[in-house]
Amino acid sequence: xxxxxxxxxxxxxxxxxxxxxxxxxxxxxxxxxxxxxxxxxxxxxxxxxxxxxxxxxxxxxxxxxxxxxxxxxxxxxxxxxxxxxxxxxxxxxxxxxxxxxxxxxxxxxxxxxxxxxxxxxxxxxxxxxxxxxxxxxxxxxxxxxxxxxxxxxxxxxxxxxxxxxxxxxxxxxxxxxxxxxxxxxxxxxxxxxxxxxxxxxxxxxxxxxxxxxxxxxxxxxxxxxxxxxxxxxxxxxxxxxxxxxxxxxxxxxxxxxxxxxxxxxxxxxxxxxxxxxxxxxxxxxxxxxxxxxxxxxxxxxxxxxxxxxxxxxxxxxxxxxxxxxxxxxxxxxxxxxxxxxxxxxxxxxxxxxxxxxxxxxxxxxxxxxxxxxxxxxxxxxxxxxxxxxxxxxxxxxxxxxxxxxxxxxxxxxxxxxxxxxxxxxxxx
Ligand code: AMP
Ligand code: GLY
Numbered sequence: 001x002x003x004x005x006x007x008x009x010x011x012x013x014x015x016x017x018x019x020x021x022x023x024x025x026x027x028x029x030x031x032x033x034x035x036x037x038x039x040x041x042x043x044x045x046x047x048x049x050x051x052x053x054x055x056x057x058x059x060x061x062x063x064x065x066x067x068x069x070x071x072x073x074x075x076x077x078x079x080x081x082x083x084x085x086x087x088x089x090x091x092x093x094x095x096x097x098x099x100x101x102x103x104x105x106x107x108x109x110x111x112x113x114x115x116x117x118x119x120x121x122x123x124x125x126x127x128x129x130x131x132x133x134x135x136x137x138x139x140x141x142x143x144x145x146x147x148x149x150x151x152x153x154x155x156x157x158x159x160x161x162x163x164x165x166x167x168x169x170x171x172x173x174x175x176x177x178x179x180x181x182x183x184x185x186x187x188x189x190x191x192x193x194x195x196x197x198x199x200x201x202x203x204x205x206x207x208x209x210x211x212x213x214x215x216x217x218x219x220x221x222x223x224x225x226x227x228x229x230x231x232x233x234x235x236x237x238x239x240x241x242x243x244x245x246x247x248x249x250x251x252x253x254x255x256x257x258x259x260x261x262x263x264x265x266x267x268x269x270x271x272x273x274x275x276x277x278x279x280x281x282x283x284x285x286x287x288x289x290x291x292x293x294x295x296x297x298x299x300x301x302x303x304x305x306x307x308x309x310x311x312x313x314x315x316x317x318x319x320x321x322x323x324x325x326x327x328x329x330x331x332x333x334x335x336x337x338x339x340x341x342x343x344x345x346x347x348x349x350x351x352x353x354x355x356x357x358x359x360x361x362x363x364x365x366x367x368x369x370x371x372x373x374x375x376x377x378x379x380x381x382x383x384x385x386x387x388x389x390x391x392x393x394x395x396x397x398x399x400x401x402x403x404x405x406x407x408x409x410x411x412x413x414x415x416x417x418x419x420x421x422x423x424x425x426x427x428x
Contacts (some may be wrong), residue, residue, distance in 0.1 A: 006032025007311070010064050011047065013075025014056055014085070015038045016338075016369035016388040017296035021048050021310075021340050023365060024303040028311040037063055041379045042368025042387075054079045057087050064093050070351045071096065071315060077153060077293050078381070080272075081107035096314045097272040102263065105274075105290040109189045110151045112290055119262030121255055122286045124279075126191035133331055138190055145193040150175050152184025156220075157231060161193065165213055186194050194288070196281040197424065198242050200295060201251055202302055203233050203274045206317040208260045210274070211327050212252065213302040215243035216293065217424065222345060226422045231345045232385060235421030236300045237335040237396060241428055242280060251278070251285050271317050297388050300336035304392040333396035336388045337403050337421050338369070342414030344384030349414060352381045352417050357409040362400075364391045381412055398423050 007030050011018050019042055025031050026046060037060060039049030052059040055078055064072055072088055074080055074097040083100035097103075104111045113120075116123040128151065129135035138147065148171035150158030158181045160187060162168035168190075175185035197215050203210040217239035222228035241252065255276060263270045275291040294302070304311060307328040316323050339346035353370075356379070367390060370383015389408065391402035400422055407417055 001098045005186070006030060007070040008033045008067065009311075010034075010036070010067065010069040010072045011039075011075060012060060012072060014038050015075065015296050016367045016385065017294050018075040019043050019369070020300045020303050020388075020390075021075065023367070024306070024310045025073075026370070028309045030311050035063075035067055035069070040368050041371035041373035041382065042366070042391040044373050046113065052343045055082060057082055057084050059175065060084060061087050061091060061093070061099045061179065064088060064090060068108045069251050071084060071311075071318065071351070072173075073097070073314060075293060077103065077106050077291065078293055081153065081236040085272075085386050094315070096318045097415040098270050100135050101268045102238055102270040102272070103292050106292045107153055108151055109149050109289070110187055110277050111175060113189055115193070115262060115266070116287065119258050119265070121258055122284060123261070124191040124194050124288070126162070126189050128187060128189050129172075130176065130187050132176050135176065135190060136169060139165065139168050139172065142192070143188070147191050148172060148175065149191065150181040150185035151187040151189060152181070154181045154184045156230060158180070158184055165226050191416055194279040194286055196279045197242055197397060199242050199280060200298060201243070201248075201256070201276045201295065202298065203256055203276075203279065204317050204323065205260060205270055205272060205274050206323050207271070207320055208257075208264060208268060209323045210256060210260060211313065211323050212248070212256070214239035214305050214329060215248065216240060216295070216298045216301060217242070218298055219421055221416060225423075229345050233295070233297045233338065234340065235335070235337045236295070236298045236362045237333060237399070237422040237425060238298070238305055239333065240425055242424075247280075247285070251276075255285065255287060269320060271320055296369075297336045297338055297385075300365070300388045300390045301334035301392075304334045304365065304390055312418075332392065332394040333399050333424050334390060335396060335399045335403050336390040337368070337407050337417055338385050339387040339389065339407060339410060339412075340385050340416045341370070341381050341383070342416045344416065350380070350382050350386050354379045354381060354386070355411040357406070360406060361402060363393055364389070364407070366410070386412070386415075396425055400426065417426050
């Protein structure tokens with residue numbers, strides 16, 4: 001095929017997820033060129049980067065038109081919730097991801113919980129509030145431990161796990177009266193605290209058709225042994241043995257299929273990624289939340305496990321066409337370890353030079369999450385999560401060993417990583 005006949009793809013976003021998507025798309029024989037907006041220091045080596053922010057819908061649509069791209073892959077939730085896919089569709093540009101209506105599943109926890117109730121999808125008991133007095137009355141009847149959540153997008157921070165009545169009441173007042181999380185906290189969900197192990201299922205969806213990627217687990221806390229502050233994710237691995245074939249079939253039958261049927265019944269033509277955050281409780285799996293995009297850093301392990309070309313899957317989903325019947329995955333396992341800047345998820349320095357090894361072993365990848373490229377062409381730190389080091393191998397043990405060996409060869413000031421990614425699976 002001539003290069004001119006090959007596809008030109010625009011990837012929207014600037015993190016590790018987007019870099020992993022670009023690395024995977026570059027493996028596709030269908031793809032000619034990839035551009036990114038805004039991208040990052042590492043992405044720039046593989047895709048020309050355009051300085052347009054992810055919430056600048058008009059700018060992104062104009063870029064897609066000027067560059068005559070064949071497909072836009074939208075990484076983060078913010079542009080999806082603003083309606084980027086609808087805006088692109090309106091000018092005839094194919095885009096992967098749900099429209100604004102489908103993105104409500106992630107953008108509004110109240111919408112999502114009401115959706116679960118309407119379609120009988122297993123989840124934590126809940127109620128939603130916009131006023132303090134009824135919320136406090138509900139807390140009297142539902143003593144701690146209890147979970148208080150800002151309804152809107154809060155970059156993973158709007159969830160308070162209250163152990164005492166005072167913590168619960170403070171969280172309610174902070175969100176509804178104190179402006180914590182801004183307009184995202186103007187409406188809240190109070191829900192039952194669930195106990196168990198967490199795991200995620202990612203499905204690529206086209207209407208009621210779907211393909212599940214291997215079940216994964218991420219590591220949200222900053223410290224080893226799952227201690228310390230919540231982060232965007234310090235590492236992930238797939239598959240997790242916590243979800244065997246039997247449980248996977250139950251999750252598909254009781255959660256994924258009813259969700260897709262519910263979306264259709266509600267008049268939402270869902271296309272894109274459905275990412276279920278699950279709690280595996282004694283009473284079966286329950287959905288904690290839905291996201292409508294690929295997880296970060298989960299993408300960095302899910303895509304290396306995919307043996308087939310990703311691009312035809314994304315195109316079929318974007319067009320609302322049936323997905324390929326048989327999708328192949330590699331045996332073995334994949335892991336990603338995040339190299340963060342010391343201080344993350346609090347304040348951290350930027351602009352530190354990063355030293356990389358001259359070459360990396362087969363089956364490993366260096367994914368850039370928060371990097372910049374300075375005037376001399378050198379890569380520097382530019383975010384809290386700086387890099388993701390991923391490895392795929394015949395077993396999780398081997399993958400972890402490969403990934404950590406590579407982690408140790410990458411050097412920058414204040415490099416911080418967790419040494420126990422995959423610990424639950426490795427100790428099973
Ligand atoms: P969410 O953004 O709703 O996924 O919440 C973020 C994190 O908070 C989850 O990954 C869980 O670790 C925790 N969480 C949220 N809701 C609950 C719940 N009802 N019970 C226990 N943990 C929860
Ligand atoms: N790793 C969690 C997320 O992407 O939301």
